[in-house]
Amino acid sequence: MTKNILEIQNLTVKFGAFTAVDNITFSVEKGEIFGFLGANGAGKTTTIRALCGLVNISGGKMFIDGEDVSKNTEKLKNRIGYMSQKFTLYSDLTIKENMLFSGALYMMSAKKILERMDELFEYVGLKENPDETVKNLSGGSKQIVSLAASILHDPEIVFLDEPTAGISPVSRKLFWDLILKLSSGGKTVFVTTHYMDEAEYCRRIALMQSGKIIALDSPKNLKRQSGAADLEQAFINFLDKK
Numbered sequence: 625m626t627k628n629i630l631e632i633q634n635l636t637v638k639f640g641a642f643t644a645v646d647n648i649t650f651s652v653e654k655g656e657i658f659g660f661l662g663a664n665g666a667g668k669t670t671t672i673r674a675l676c677g678l679v680n681i682s683g684g685k686m687f688i689d690g691e692d693v694s695k696n697t698e699k700l701k702n703r704i705g706y707m708s709q710k711f712t713l714y715s716d717l718t719i720k721e722n723m724l725f726s727g728a729l730y731m732m733s734a735k736k737i738l739e740r741m742d743e744l745f746e747y748v749g750l751k752e753n754p755d756e757t758v759k760n761l762s763g764g765s766k767q768i769v770s771l772a773a774s775i776l777h778d779p780e781i782v783f784l785d786e787p788t789a790g791i792s793p794v795s796r797k798l799f800w801d802l803i804l805k806l807s808s809g810g811k812t813v814f815v816t817t818h819y820m821d822e823a824e825y826c827r828r829i830a831l832m833q834s835g836k837i838i839a840l841d842s843p844k845n846l847k848r849q850s851g852a853a854d855l856e857q858a859f860i861n862f863l864d865k866k
C-alpha cells in the first residue's frame with residue numbers, strides 16, 4: 625500500500641476557455657500537513673473542490689488512498705473532510721443544530737453526532753455553549769466550530785481552505801495547534817493560507833501560480849533553493865523567475 629494518501633496526476637480544470645488548474649501533478653503523504661499557497665486566483669480552491677469531487681475536471685486523475693476520486697466520489701465522501709473558504713455554518717442556528725445538520729449529511733444518527741460533538745469540543749478545547757447561536761460567536765470560535773463540523777465524521781484527510789483568514793493572531797495560533805494535533809493523531813491536513821508564519825508549520829508546501837505548481841518542497845528547502853532568508857522572500861523569488 626502506498627504511503628501517499630493523495631495522488632494527483634496531470635489534473636486540469638477549465639471553466640469555458642479559461643484554465644483554472646493547468647496540468648498539475650503531485651502527491652501528499654499520509655499524516656502530513658501539506659500547504660497550498662499562491663496568489664488570489666491561482667487555482668487553490670478549484671484544486672480542492674476537484675479533489676472533493678465538487679467540480680468537473682477537464683483532464684487528469686486523482687486518487688485518495690488508491691481510489692479514483694472521479695469513480696468513487698460517494699464512497700470517498702466519508703473519508704474526506706472539507707472546510708470551505710466560504711463560511712458555511714448557518715449563522716441563525718445554534719452550534720448543536722449546525723452539528724446535527726453537518727452530521728446528517730454523512731448519515732450519522734443524532735445520538736452519534738451529539739456524542740462526537742462532545743468529544744470534539746473536548747478535543748478542540750471549545751468552551752462555548754452548544755446552544756449558543758453561531759452568529760454570536762467570535763470569529764475564532766466560528767472557525768473552530770467549522771473545523772469541528774468538517775471532521776465530525778472522522779475523516780482521514782481534511783481540506784482546510786483558508787481556515788484562518790480574518791481571525792486574530794491568537795486565534796490563528798489556537799487553530800494551528802489543532803492542525804498539529806490532527807496531524808500527530810495520523811490525519812492528513814491539506815491547508816491553504818496566505819500567512820507565511822503558518823506556512824512554516826507545513827511539512828511541505830506547493831506554490832501555485834496561474835493554475836500551475838511552480839515549486840514544491842519543505843519550507844527549509846524552498847528557502848535554500850531560492851536563496852532567501854524567509855518564506856515570503858522565497859516565494860517572491862520563485863514568482864519572479866516565472
Ligand SMILES: Nc1ncnc2c1ncn2[C@@H]1O[C@H](COP(=O)(O)OP(=O)(O)OP(=O)(O)O)[C@@H](O)[C@H]1O
Nearest residue numbers: 639642644662663664665666667668669670671709
Ligand atoms: N465556477 C467558476 N467559473 C468560472 N471561473 C471560476 C470558477 N471558479 C473559479 N474560477 C476562476 O478560476 C480561477 C482560480 O480560482 P480559485 O478560486 O481556485 O483561486 P484561489 O487560488 O483559491 O484564490 P483565492 O486565494 O482568492 O481564494 C480564478 O480566476 C477564478 O475566477
Ligand SMILES: [Mg+2]
Nearest residue numbers: 668669670709
Ligand atoms: Mg481560494
